[in-house]
Amino acid sequence: MTRRSEFVHERRKRAWAHGRHVRDGLLADFRRKYGHEPPAPALIVDELITDFLHYGLEFLPLPLNLQAETECSGDCPRVTVNSLMSLIPGVRDGPGVEKVAMWHEVFHIVDDLDALRTPASSALPGFSDPPRIRCYRSGGLGRTQEVLAREFWAEEAGRAAAVSHEALADSGAFRELCELAARSQGAIAQAWPLLYRAAADIGVNITALTRQLSLEGRISLQGPGGREVHVQPALLRLAEV
Numbered sequence: 720m721t722r723r724s725e726f727v728h729e730r731r732k733r734a735w736a737h738g739r740h741v742r743d744g745l746l747a748d749f750r751r752k753y754g755h756e757p758p759a760p761a762l763i764v765d766e767l768i769t770d771f772l773h774y775g776l777e778f779l780p781l782p783l784n785l786q787a788e789t790e791c792s793g794d795c796p797r798v799t800v801n802s803l804m805s806l807i808p809g810v811r812d813g814p815g816v817e818k819v820a821m822w823h824e825v826f827h828i829v830d831d832l833d834a835l836r837t838p839a840s841s842a843l844p845g846f847s848d849p850p851r852i853r854c855y856r857s858g859g860l861g862r863t864q865e866v867l868a869r870e871f872w873a874e875e876a877g878r879a880a881a882v883s884h885e886a887l888a889d890s891g892a893f894r895e896l897c898e899l900a901a902r903s904q905g906a907i908a909q910a911w912p913l914l915y916r917a918a919a920d921i922g923v924n925i926t927a928l929t930r931q932l933s934l935e936g937r938i939s940l941q942g943p944g945g946r947e948v949h950v951q952p953a954l955l956r957l958a959e960v
Contacts, residue, residue: 731875731934738822738876741829742883745771759886761818761922768798768821772828776821778802783856786820789827790851791835798824807856815924820854823877827852830876831869881923882931884957892916897958900950906941910948 720728742760745767749757752770757763768774774789775797781788786807787800800820805813827835835850854870862870887893896913907913918928932938937954941947 734872734875735879738826738879742880759921760883761822761881764818764821768825774798774828783807786854786856787824788851788853789824792850812924815918815922818922819878819881819924819927822881823854823873826873826876878927878931882928883921886921887917887957890917890920892920894958897955901955906947906949
């Protein structure tokens with residue numbers, strides 16, 4: 720591992736830990752308020768934003784290169800999610816992408832709130848006037864290293880928060896995949912249908928689920944186009960959470 724890749728790997732792990740810590744704090748607030756266990760965190764992220772972080776949440780048409788944006792203007796801080804998400808090139812599961820995008824915005828609220836509320840923030844890199852953070856599907860012209868670092872952090876923290884290990888352990892499809900893997904070797908033929916069902920169970924899109932599990936070393940996608948799913952021992956341990 721090169722020094723650069725080691726740095727990225729360590730920063731990614733710190734972002735995951737931060738994402739799970741913030742998520743778990745919000746879920747603890749949910750339990751105290753309602754007196755019962757919350758659903759999968761991706762399924763209630765809209766409620767966590769509005770009722771616990773006290774941000775407005777809107778679904779409005781945005782340009783097709785934008786997934787969402789977070790704005791702090793006057794007394795009406797809000798997150799706006801692109802209501803045209805399913806029309807964005809490359810998006811196949813609009814609702815799942817929306818949920819992960821909202822978790823991404825949670826970390827702009829948590830980590831970038833002071834900058835958004837500072838009057839001078841409109842002049843900071845990556846902020847527009849009025850102060851807002853715009854989150855692009857990919858790219859984004861003129862993004863500075865500061866903006867790229869901020870987006871990387873929110874991306875990794877948000878995805879780790881949304882892809883809950885505890886919620887996966889409650890998914891029948893995920894447990895079935897682990898049972899198959901425990902008595903099989905090599906690629907699991909039924910893995911993709913089960914992963915799609917598990918992603919739906921926890922409210923995320925399939926790409927977010929498989930990317931998180933791959934980066935964690937819990938699955939390995941091999942063969943042409945990464946279509947072969949090889950389950951690693953670390954995945955089986957999640958079924959025991």
